[in-house]
Amino acid sequence: MPLVQKKGCRTDQSAAAAFAVNAVLERNRKSMENLELQKIANAVRKDIVTAVHSAKSGHPGGSLGAADIFTYLYFEELKNIDPANPSKPDRDRFVLSKGHCAPGLYSALAERGYFPREDLVTLRHIGSYLQGHPNMNDTPGVDMSTGSLGQGVSVACGMALSAKLSGDSYHVYTLLGDGECEEGEVWEAAMFAGDKKLDNLTVIVDYNDLQIDGTLEQVNSPLPLDQKFAAFNFHVINVADGNDFDQLRAGFREAAEVKGMPSAIICRTVKGKGVSYMENNVGWHGKAPNDEEYKTAMEELEKAGEALCQK
Amino acid sequence: MSEVKKIATRESYGNALVELGRKHDDLVVLDADLAGATKTGIFKKAFPERHIDCGIAEGNMMAIAAGLAATGKVPFASSFAMFAAGRAYEQVRNSIGYPHLNVKIGATHAGISVGEDGASHQCLEDIALMRVIPGMTVIVPSDDIEARAAVAAAYAYKGPVYLRFGRLAVPVINDNPSYHFEIGKGITLREGKNLTIIATGLEVESALEAAEMLAKDGVDAEVINIHTIKPLDEELVIASAKKTGRVVTVEEHSIIGGLGGAVCETLSAKAPVPVLRIGVKDVYGESGPAVGLLHKYLLDGEGVYQQIRAWL
Numbered sequence: 001m002p003l004v005q006k007k008g009c010r011t012d013q014s015a016a017a018a019f020a021v022n023a024v025l026e027r028n029r030k031s032m033e034n035l036e037l038q039k040i041a042n043a044v045r046k047d048i049v050t051a052v053h054s055a056k057s058g059h060p061g062g063s064l065g066a067a068d069i070f071t072y073l074y075f076e077e078l079k080n081i082d083p084a085n086p087s088k089p090d091r092d093r094f095v096l097s098k099g100h101c102a103p104g105l106y107s108a109l110a111e112r113g114y115f116p117r118e119d120l121v122t123l124r125h126i127g128s129y130l131q132g133h134p135n136m137n138d139t140p141g142v143d144m145s146t147g148s149l150g151q152g153v154s155v156a157c158g159m160a161l162s163a164k165l166s167g168d169s170y171h172v173y174t175l176l177g178d179g180e181c182e183e184g185e186v187w188e189a190a191m192f193a194g195d196k197k198l199d200n201l202t203v204i205v206d207y208n209d210l211q212i213d214g215t216l217e218q219v220n221s222p223l224p225l226d227q228k229f230a231a232f233n234f235h236v237i238n239v240a241d242g243n244d245f246d247q248l249r250a251g252f253r254e255a256a257e258v259k260g261m262p263s264a265i266i267c268r269t270v271k272g273k274g275v276s277y278m279e280n281n282v283g284w285h286g287k288a289p290n291d292e293e294y295k296t297a298m299e300e301l302e303k304a305g306e307a308l309c310q311k
Numbered sequence: 312m313s314e315v316k317k318i319a320t321r322e323s324y325g326n327a328l329v330e331l332g333r334k335h336d337d338l339v340v341l342d343a344d345l346a347g348a349t350k351t352g353i354f355k356k357a358f359p360e361r362h363i364d365c366g367i368a369e370g371n372m373m374a375i376a377a378g379l380a381a382t383g384k385v386p387f388a389s390s391f392a393m394f395a396a397g398r399a400y401e402q403v404r405n406s407i408g409y410p411h412l413n414v415k416i417g418a419t420h421a422g423i424s425v426g427e428d429g430a431s432h433q434c435l436e437d438i439a440l441m442r443v444i445p446g447m448t449v450i451v452p453s454d455d456i457e458a459r460a461a462v463a464a465a466y467a468y469k470g471p472v473y474l475r476f477g478r479l480a481v482p483v484i485n486d487n488p489s490y491h492f493e494i495g496k497g498i499t500l501r502e503g504k505n506l507t508i509i510a511t512g513l514e515v516e517s518a519l520e521a522a523e524m525l526a527k528d529g530v531d532a533e534v535i536n537i538h539t540i541k542p543l544d545e546e547l548v549i550a551s552a553k554k555t556g557r558v559v560t561v562e563e564h565s566i567i568g569g570l571g572g573a574v575c576e577t578l579s580a581k582a583p584v585p586v587l588r589i590g591v592k593d594v595y596g597e598s599g600p601a602v603g604l605l606h607k608y609l610l611d612g613e614g615v616y617q618q619i620r621a622w623l
Contacts, residue, residue, distance in 0.1 A: 151406045161378070165339065
C-alpha cells in the first residue's frame with residue numbers, strides 16, 4: 001500500500017509518511033491550495049486532540065482554534081525554515097507568546113517534519129521533549145521558551161530589533177491570546193515595537209473571545225484590540241474569520257507589504273474549532289478529553305478529513 | 312599620604328562597556344530611562360546605534376534582551392537593582408533563566424548605599440532573588456578594577472549573568488599586579504587563623520578595616536573577597552572555615568538569602584562551624600547620605616568590627 005494514497009490524505013500514521021507528505025508539500029509550496037492546507041490543519045487537529053488526551057491535561061481549545069494559523073505559518077508563511085536545520089540563522093522566527101497552545105505548535109512542527117508525529121503522545125509526560133509549555137532547548141523548531149503570558153511578544157520585539165541591528169532580513173511572528181492582551185507587558189512591547197518602527201514584526205492575535213474565567217467582557221475586556229494596536233503605531237489588519245485560509249493569506253500578504261511600522265493581525269477564531277462539543281465552550285480551555293470524548297472528537301475529525309479528501 | 316582613589320562601580324560598568332563595545336560588534340546595551348544613572352550613557356555616547364532605550368518598562372526590557380540573545384547578540388540590560396531583579400524578576404526567571412539565554416544584567420544602585428532615595432530604591436533582596444534562579448551567575452564586584460574585570464568576564468562567559476553595582480564611589484582596593492579575576496574564584500586578601508571574614512561588594516573594604524581593628528585586639532582574621540556569589544567558591548570557603556573554625560559574612564544586602572545564606576548552605580553540609588551573618592537585618596532601608604547609612608546600619612569598618620567583637 002502506498003504511503004500516500006492521495007495528496008494529504010494518508011492512511012499511514014508513520015513519521016515516514018509525514019516526511020513524504022512534507023516533501024510533496026515543499027515542492028508545491030508556491031502553489032499550495034487551500035484544500036491542502038485544510039487537510040494539514042485537520043491532521044494538526046487530530047494530533048492536538050491525541051496529544052492532549054494522552055497527556056490527560058493541556059489546552060485543546062486555543063490550540064484547535066489556532067490550528068489554521070499554525071498551519072498557515074508553518075506551511076506557507078515562514079521563510080527559510082528547514083526541519084532538518086531548525087536553527088538556520090536566516091530563518092523567520094515564530095514566538096508562541098500564548099505558550100499554553102503548545103499542543104498546536106508541536107502538532108504543526110511534527111506535521112512539518114521537525115520531529116516524529118508519534119512522539120506527540122509523550123506531551124507533558126516525564127522526560128518528554130514536549131513540555132507543557134514550549135522550551136526552546138528541548139524541542140526542535142521552537143524558537144523561544146514561553147508560557148508566562150505577555151513575555152513572548154517582548155522577546156519577539158527583541159528578535160526583530162536584533163535583525164534590524166545587524167541588517168538581517170528575517171521576519172518575526174508572534175501569536176498572542178486575546179486574554180493575554182490583559183497583561184501590561186503586551187502594551188509595553190507594543191509601545192516599543194511602534195516606537196522602534198519594527199516593520200519586520202507581525203503580531204497575530206488569536207481573538208476567540210474566551211479566557212479561563214469566561215468571555216473577555218465577563219473577565220476584564222482588552223477590547224477594542226484593533227484600536228489599541230493602532231494607537232501604539234501598528235498597521236492593523238482585522239481578519240473576520242481566522243479559520244479561513246483565504247482570509248488569513250490576505251491578512252498576512254497585507255502585513256508583508258507594510259513598511260515603517262509593525263503589523264498586528266487580529267484573527268477572529270472559534271475556540272475549539274473542529275470538535276463540535278469544544279467549539280466556543282470555555283470549559284475546554286485547559287481540559288483533556290476522556291476516552292469517550294476523545295473517541296467522539298477523533299470520529300468527527302476523521303469524518304471532516306474524509307470530506308476534504310472527497311473534494 | 313595621597314588620598315585613596317574612589318570610583319563607583321556603576322561608573323566602571325559604563326567604562327567597561329565602551330572598552331568591550333570597541334572590540335565586539337555583537338555587544339548591545341539596553342536601558343530603561345536611567346542611562347545617566349546606570350552609566351550606560353557612556354556607552355550610548357560612543358555607540359548610539361547599539362544603545363537601546365526601552366523606556367520605563369523593565370519587564371519588557373528583560374524579555375527584549377532575551378530576544379536579542381536568542382538571535383546572537385550579547386545584550387547588557389541595565390537598570391537599578393530594584394527594578395532589574397525586583398520588577399522584572401519573572402521575565403528574568405522565565406525568559407532569560409529558563410532558556411539559559413546569554414543575557415547580562417547590569418544592576419546598579421544596589422543596597423542601602425543608594426542613599427537619599429530611600430527604601431523604595433534600596434534593593435536588599437536582589438542577590439537572593441537572582442541566585443535562586445538555576446544557571447544564573449551572580450557577581451558583586453568590590454571596586455573599579457574588579458567591576459571592569461567582571462564585565463569583561465561576563466561578556467566572555469556564555470549564559471545569563473547578574474552583575475551588581477553600587478552608586479557610591481568606593482576606594483580602589485585591588486590595584487596590585489597579582490590581581491586576577493575569574494568567575495567563581497574567591498580571593499584571599501588577608502591570611503588569618505582565628506576567624507574568617509567573607510565579604511562581597513563594598514563590604515570587602517569594611518571587612519579589611521574590621522580585620523585591622525581586630526588585629527589590634529589580638530584576633531587574627533582571614534579576609535576573603537567573594538565577588539562571585541554563584542557559583543560560590545566552595546573549596547575556598549570550606550578550607551578557610553576548617554582552618555579558623557569561625558566564619559563571618561558581610562554584605563550590603565539582607566542577611567537572608569544573600570552571601571550569608573550561600574555560605575551557610577555550603578558550610579552546614581560540608582564544614583559546620585558557627586557563622587555570623589552581617590548585613591541588613593531583615594528591615595527596609597531609609598533616606599540619608601550613603602556613608603551615614605552604612606554607619607547607622609553597622610556596615611562600615613567600625614560597625615562590622617563592633618558586631619564581630621560582640622559575637623566573639
